[in-house]
Amino acid sequence: MRASERAYAALREDILEWRLEPGTVLGEVEQSERLGISRTPLREALARLLSDGLVAAQGGRGLVVTTVSVNDIAQLFDLRQALEQQIARQAAQHRDPVVFEALAAEFRAAPGLLERSDHAAYYELVARLDAAMDAASANSYLVTAVRSLRPHLVRLRRISRDNSSRLLAAAREHLLIVEAVAAGDSELAASATHVHLHQSLTSILATAQMLSTPPEGIPA
Amino acid sequence: MRASERAYAALREDILEWRLEPGTVLGEVEQSERLGISRTPLREALARLLSDGLVAAQGGRGLVVTTVSVNDIAQLFDLRQALEQQIARQAAQHRDPVVFEALAAEFRAAPGLLERSDHAAYYELVARLDAAMDAASANSYLVTAVRSLRPHLVRLRRISRDNSSRLLAAAREHLLIVEAVAAGDSELAASATHVHLHQSLTSILATAQMLSTPPEGIPA
DNA sequence: TGTGGAATGTGTGTATACATTCGCTGCAAG
C-alpha cells in the first residue's frame, strides 16, 4: 500500500478514536518520524485531512486537530438532516425490495444484539444500512456529500456511547426507515429519517450537556 | 503566492472555463512544465482538484478532467435542492433584514440589467446573493457542502448561457426567494428555492437536449 | 531595567533525484 495512504488512514483513525485529541498540533517532521515515512507522502495525507475538516490550519504555522463544539453538533445535524432525508427519498424510489426486507429482518433482531451489549455488531449493522441506502439512492454527488460528513459523526460516538436505552430506541427508528424504504414510500422514509435524526440529536445534546456540567461542576 | 495555490487556481479556471475539456488527461510532468513549477506543488493542486471532483483517477494511471453527463446534471440538482432549501430556511431565520431588503431592491432592478444584456453583472449579483445566504445560514458545514457543489454548477453555465428569457424568469424567482428571506418566512423561502431550482433544471435539460440533437442531427 | 534589534532555530514550501510500478509493444508459440 502507498505510504501516503497508510499515513492518511492512521491519522484519521487516531483522530476519530480520540487518540489525537482536539487541539493537538500536527507538525510535519514530527508526524513523518512517528509514522516512519518522509514528509512528502505525509503532506499529502495532511492535505486530505484538511479537506475532510478533521484538521485545520492554525495561523500559518502547523495544523491542529479540529474541535467539536456543541454548536458544531447542531450544525452538523442540520446538514445531516438535509442529506439523509434526500437519500432516504431517493433510496425508496430506486430500492431493491429484497435487500431492504433482509435489512428489516436484521433490525427486528437488533434488540437481541443490544441486550447482549454487542454494540459493535449493532454499529456494523447500521454501517451496512448506510451503505445500502447510499447505493440505492443512485446519486454519487449525494453519497459523496454524506460520506464527507460521516467521519465527524463517528467522532460524536464517544459522546453518545454506551447509552443502551437510546440505542434500543434508535433500532426501532431505523426499522421504520428500512420498512418505509422497502415499501417504496419515499415521504414516509424521509419523515422517519427526520424523526430519527431529531431524536439522536436530542439525545446527544442532553449527554453533552451532562458531560460539560458534571455533578461537582468540574469541566472536563 | 504559493506555487501550489497558483497551480490549483489556474487548473481550476481552465476546467471551469472549458479550456481543458472533459476527458483531457493531466500528466504530472506535462502540467508542471506547462505551469512552470515542479511536480511537488503540482501534485498538491491535482489532489485538491481530485477531492473537488473536477478530475478523476483513470484506471491507476493519470488523472482526467471529469465529464458532465445529463444524468450528472440531474444528480447535481438533487443535491443542490437538499442543500439550498436548507440554507434558505436557516437564512430566513437568522437574516439581517437590511441586507436582504437591499438585495431585493437590486433584483427588482435586474430586468434592466438583462435588457442591456449585461449578463456578467447579473451573475455577479447572484453570486452576492449566494454569499449573503451562506453568511445568514450561520452553518459552516452547510456552506462547505454547497461551496463544493458550486464549481460543478459553474461548468453548466456554458450550457444555459445567453438564454435571456430564462434569466429574466430566474430574476423573478430570485426576487421571491430574497423577499421571503427578508420577511423571515423560512418555509416560503424553501419553497421558492425549490421552485427556482426546478425551473432552472428544466431549462438546462431542455437546452442540453437541443444541443445533443441539433437540427441536422450532427452531434457536437 | 526595559526595549529594540539581530541572530539563531524550527518549520513549511519547493525542487530534484531515486525507486517502483504499471502499461505498451513486439515477438513467439499455439
Add this chain to the structure above:
DNA sequence: CTTGCAGCGAATGTATACACACATTCCACA
C-alpha cells in the same frame, strides 16, 4: 491469426536537500 509473456519505457510514488519565512530569544544599548 490470436493470445500470452517478456522486456522496455514512461509516469507515478517516495525521499531528501535546499530555500525561505517567521518566531523567539538573547544581548546590547539607552
